[in-house]
Amino acid sequence: MHGLDAHYGRIQALSGISIRVEESEIVTLIGANGAGKTTTLRAISGLVRPSRGEITFGGRSILRNSPDHTVRAGIGHSPEGRRVFARMSVRENLELGAFTRDAKGEIAGDLAYVLKTFPRLQERLEQKAGTLSGGEQQMLAMGRALMSRPKLLMLDEPSLGLSPLLVATIFAVIKEINARGTTILLVEQNARQALQIAVRGYVLEVGKITHEDSGANLMASPAVQAAYLGGAA
Amino acid sequence: MHNVLQQLVNGLSLGGIYALIALGYTMVYGIIELINFAHGDVYTLGTFFSLAILGLLGVSNQLHGTPLVIDVAITVIGAMILCGLVGVVIERFAYRPLRNAPRLAPLITAIGVSFILENVMQLWRGPSPVPFPQVFPNPAWVVGGIEIQAKQMMVILFAIVMMVALQLFIYNTKLGKAMRATAQDRDAAQLMGINVNATIALTFLIGSALAGAAGFVSGVYYQSTWFFNGFNAGLKAFTAAVLGGIGNLAGAMLGGFLIGLIEALANLFPNGNQWSNVVVFSVLVLVLIFRPSGLLGESLPEKV
Numbered sequence: 001m002h003g004l005d006a007h008y009g010r011i012q013a014l015s016g017i018s019i020r021v022e023e024s025e026i027v028t029l030i031g032a033n034g035a036g037k038t039t040t041l042r043a044i045s046g047l048v049r050p051s052r053g054e055i056t057f058g059g060r061s062i063l064r065n066s067p068d069h070t071v072r073a074g075i076g077h078s079p080e081g082r083r084v085f086a087r088m089s090v091r092e093n094l095e096l097g098a099f100t101r102d103a104k105g106e107i108a109g110d111l112a113y114v115l116k117t118f119p120r121l122q123e124r125l126e127q128k129a130g131t132l133s134g135g136e137q138q139m140l141a142m143g144r145a146l147m148s149r150p151k152l153l154m155l156d157e158p159s160l161g162l163s164p165l166l167v168a169t170i171f172a173v174i175k176e177i178n179a180r181g182t183t184i185l186l187v188e189q190n191a192r193q194a195l196q197i198a199v200r201g202y203v204l205e206v207g208k209i210t211h212e213d214s215g216a217n218l219m220a221s222p223a224v225q226a227a228y229l230g231g232a233a
Numbered sequence: 234m235h236n237v238l239q240q241l242v243n244g245l246s247l248g249g250i251y252a253l254i255a256l257g258y259t260m261v262y263g264i265i266e267l268i269n270f271a272h273g274d275v276y277t278l279g280t281f282f283s284l285a286i287l288g289l290l291g292v293s294n295q296l297h298g299t300p301l302v303i304d305v306a307i308t309v310i311g312a313m314i315l316c317g318l319v320g321v322v323i324e325r326f327a328y329r330p331l332r333n334a335p336r337l338a339p340l341i342t343a344i345g346v347s348f349i350l351e352n353v354m355q356l357w358r359g360p361s362p363v364p365f366p367q368v369f370p371n372p373a374w375v376v377g378g379i380e381i382q383a384k385q386m387m388v389i390l391f392a393i394v395m396m397v398a399l400q401l402f403i404y405n406t407k408l409g410k411a412m413r414a415t416a417q418d419r420d421a422a423q424l425m426g427i428n429v430n431a432t433i434a435l436t437f438l439i440g441s442a443l444a445g446a447a448g449f450v451s452g453v454y455y456q457s458t459w460f461f462n463g464f465n466a467g468l469k470a471f472t473a474a475v476l477g478g479i480g481n482l483a484g485a486m487l488g489g490f491l492i493g494l495i496e497a498l499a500n501l502f503p504n505g506n507q508w509s510n511v512v513v514f515s516v517l518v519l520v521l522i523f524r525p526s527g528l529l530g531e532s533l534p535e536k537v
Contacts, residue, residue, distance in 0.1 A: 045424060066428070088414070145424075
């Protein structure tokens with residue numbers, strides 16, 4: 001995406017954001033609360049209409065796509081705050097993830113893969129999603145996004161509010177999903193973990209990209225360390 | 234005692250009609266949080282559409298055998314399709330442009346749409362009651378001193394069949410799941426690839442089609458209607474939806490039957506029919522005092 005502006009009412013949330021994600025990369029977008037990370041993902045999905053700029057995916061413009069078309073184009077989005085369907089069972093949530101697909105056999109195979117990746121979801125398959133713990137809901141949100149078999153998976157704060165042990169699990173799963181060929185755009189406040197697994201990273205500050213480099217270089221950068229990694233690493 | 238049982242039978246058939254209308258209120262509220270005040274008028278339209286179709290078929294008297302089945306099927310399905318389309322058009326042109334407006338705007342619009350429909354019906358069929366032909370043979374059975382008319386059985390059975398079909402659709406089909414997902418979280422539903430506009434239109438289609446079915450049934454039951462019929466029936470059905478817990482399908486059905494029963498039982502008292510509205514709305518107030526989210530409304534209601 002290139003030169004993107006987005007507004008909420010009269011408030012400009014993004015100004016001239018340009019990011020690039022290559023096939024099979026893990027790219028991370030880090031930054032403080034309110035920097036515009038979530039808005040960036042929502043703009044890509046089509047939930048927010050950018051006022052200026054261009055978004056292309058696989059060479060095609062998806063700027064004017066409605067969110068359901070973005071999903072069909074191959075972009076999965078696990079949104080901020082998980083947004084699972086609380087009054088539906090875990091199974092129904094996962095089935096809805098595959099809403100755009102028709103091949104029953106493939107869907108069943110992907111369901112088996114998600115349940116193997118997140119055994120907790122297997123245990124709670126028939127439970128209402130609203131009764132799940134925060135970590136389980138996160139797994140469900142990720143699994144649900146995977147069920148569309150996306151080429152690009154966007155994850156918004158997958159580690160938010162999780163115990164350190166679960167965070168480690170989630171990041172291991174992200175790497176594994178990536179290893180299976182899914183490109184990942186990861187939005188995180190947990191900058192250290194995100195930069196460890198990312199090929200490249202962008203730092204977003206009040207709607208603007210301030211740094212752009214490889215994950216390792218950003219980790220080593222004094223400015224990034226001071227602002228997002230809690231001083232010297 | 235025998236009077237009570239008789240009124241229970243009457244109340245159940247009355248309640249079947251209310252329940253069918255209440256489903257449309259509750260489905261629309263569940264998905265876009267709008268009280269669709271025009272819904273009662275769509276129900277009246279259903280009776281007029283049925284009347285028009287029967288006219289086209291040349292039916293003015295009782296039918297028997299195969300013609301009964303075929304003509305009734307054509308009439309019911311025709312009225313459901315026409316009402317469903319009216320619902321979709323209303324949503325597209327009156328409510329969708331206001332989707333992100335403050336909630337009062339679509340509400341006032343709904344009242345406006347209701348006036349428009351009432352006036353159109355008045356122009357079409359005049360201001361006086363219009364008779365509806367008695368298409369069904371209506372034998373009555375006397376069981377233990379209680380008279381059960383065939384048309385009462387028909388209303389109750391018809392309402393139950395429709396409700397079961399709706400439940401199966403909502404809980405077992407992909408589109409039904411899309412409706413429930415959209416009702417719970419519109420943004421998240423979009424991220425699943427669900428076309429939210431189409432899903433909301435589908436909700437209006439189904440809700441209005443059920444009102445159309447109720448319109449046919451009420452024509453058969455009361456053998457007359459008039460352009461303003463939907464105001465009162467709509468109010469009762471809306472009350473039923475609130476009583477059961479608005480947004481909750483099972484609640485709308487329960488509420489519909491309860492309102493029908495309460496109204497019928499009020500007839501047991503002297504001049505009871507004049508008090509039936511008072512009784513119905515008093516019960517509503519009482520229920521809402523003790524259970525503000527309705528009888529079946531919980532912290533985690535199943536919305537559609």
